Amino acid sequence: MEVKQGYSVAxxxxxxxxxxxxxxxxxxxxxxxMQDGSTVEGYIFDVVAETLHIYPIEGDKKEIPLTEVSKIEVTGKxxxxxxSWExxxxxxxxxxxQQQNEE
Amino acid sequence: MGIPISQMWTVSTYVLKQKFIKRNKHYPLVLMLEPLFRCNLSCAGCGKIQYPGHILKRQLSVDECVQAVEECGAPIVSIPGGEPLLHPDMPKIVEELVKRRKYIYLCTNAILLEKKIEEYKPSKYLTFSIHMDGLEEEHDEAVCRDGIYKKAIAGIKVALDKGFRVTTNTTLFLGAKPDRTRMFFDEMTKLGVEGMMLSPGYSYSKAPDQESFLQRKETYKLFREIFHSPNKSWKFNHSPLFLEFLAGHRHYECTPWGNPTYNIFGWQKPCYLLQKGYTKTFKELIDETNWDEYGQKSNNPECANCMVHSGHEATTVDHTFGTLGGFLGTVRATFLGPKIPKPESQKIPSVSGGK
Structure with a gap:
């Protein structure tokens, strides 16, 4: 499966x-x-011991236990x-x- | 070599203490302190700047930087980025680290150097390490913007005039032209930089082993051609054993713990290039990372072609101070020059031993 903008997983x-x-x-x-109906949007940079580590778009780093999550959707570009270098x-x-061809 | 004696003394006593008094197997040599990821250039392939805007706006505070430096304890602190000169508190960060007698390499593209240089004081502890990927054509192409080479040259001249220590750091990709690289070394030497740092460009690949092998072989060939019959006045800011490693005279395994990385996410596992998660403390990084999973010997495909200095220079320093052979090799290479196989040599150093 390819993870790209718009991809979501329950x-x-x-x-x-x-x-x-x-x-x-x-x-x-x-x-x-979240299972309580709220959402947190930001950059997920790690998962440690069943806990998401995320920088919300506003505010400081947050840790979210996976037990509180219902779905994640890739929403940013x-x-x-x-x-890539290649x-x-x-x-x-x-x-x-192209330049050589024009010359 | 281009490294001052006081710095060599600090590093050598530190390494000896770590190895023979504290008996630390995994000790840091250079802290890679990344206080921010934003940059005023957008070089192709630079994974450090490919983050959402709100991440690029964030930065470590002075206190966070100082705490990381004290926690790590490495005698050398390299400050890459992003572009460190964009950090509004960078002069204060540098001042605090100088107070703690850390040897700082402030890695900059030099675009802002002329404008900001008055905010810094010359010190034996502070070196501006200027990103230069070759002569004008190659450098401007590598950074994807014309005019940056000239800016960097102007920055180097101003910094040297004001009495700062200045080195260059150069990434060479496969396809680099050895003759042009040698001309570039001549130019930097003429400018009077203290030393030049080199690293082969590397992006990890999940390519089959055969392909990986060929890439490493090509890296050896490139550096053999560059270093063959060198200009005696070239000075490199490296252990001479690292130059022998680049040219394939000897093999070294990676010591990723030698250059630990700290940034806004925490202590990065396991190294400067790979991102396999983060820890909150330096101790957790050292204790919880399975180091056997990295380096060429591990057969990890992500490490197969990697020969970057942030992973291997610390190995050469450890070899120098940890073994008689390494020490004598360093002395020999310092006075007689590194052993560089001929460009046409097919020699591949054994993975299992020093040479």
Whole structure:
């Protein structure tokens, strides 16, 4: 499964654990839906001992026990998309080839 | 070498104490203190700046930086980023670390150096480590913006004129041209920098082993071509054994605990490049990380091609002060120059031993 903007996974989904690892690696914000109906939107940067570590968009770091979570949705843009070194090298190569062709 | 004697003395006594008095197997040598991730450049492939805006706005406070430095205890503190000169309290952070006699490498792209240099005082403890990825064409291409090489050169000159210690730090990617790199070393030497730091560019790959092997081999070839018949006036801010490692004269395993990383998320597991979670304390980082899962010997594909200095320089220092062979090797390489296999050499150092 690919984790990208718009992807969501429920706590009782069998894929939840795998998805969570990928959400932690994702370079964008997610929204955590709590069992009490509230939400926390921010950057999830770690999961330790069944607890989410998140920087909410506003305020300080928060720790959220997974037992209080009902669903997580990837809501922010992937800030790493298309910005790899390899993508940059390929782009520059293409530009140089175009330049040479024009000359 | 380009490292002052007082710094070498501090490092050597520290390492000897860690190894033979405290008997610490996992001890830090350089703290990688990342006080912020925001930057005034947007270099392709830089994973340090690829975060949502609200994360890029955050930064460590002066107290958090000081606490991390004291908790870690390493004699050297490298301050990368992001761009550290964007941190409004950076002069205060530097002042506090100088008070604690830490040798600081403030890693900057130098865009703001001329403007901000009056906020700093020259000290043997403070070095501006200027990001330079080659001559003008290569550097501006690497940082994805024209004119930055000239800015950095201007920054280096101002810092040197004002009596600061200045080094350069250079990442070389496969495909780098050895002749151009040698010309770049000549240019930096002419400018009068204290030393040059080098690291092969690395992005971890889940490629099959054969491919990984070839990449490491290419790295050796690149550095053999660069270091072969070197200009005697080049000075590197490295252990000479690290240069022998880059050129494939000897193999070293990674010591990720040697350069622990602290940032707004906490102590990063296990190293500067990989992000396998965070701990709240330095002790937890050292005690709870399964270090056997990292380094080339571990067969972890993420480590297969990695030869970066933040993972391997500490190994060379440990080897120098931990073994007679390492010590004699360092003395020999310091006075006679590092042993660099010829560019056409097919030698691959054994993974199991020093050479």
């Amino acid at each position: 706590k009782d989904d069998t894929e939840f654990s795998n998805s969570l690892d990928k959400i932690v690696d994702y370079r964008g914000d997610s929204t955590v839906f 992937d800030t790493a998309e298309g910005k 993508a940059w090298v390929a782009k520059k190569k293409k530009e140089k080839e």
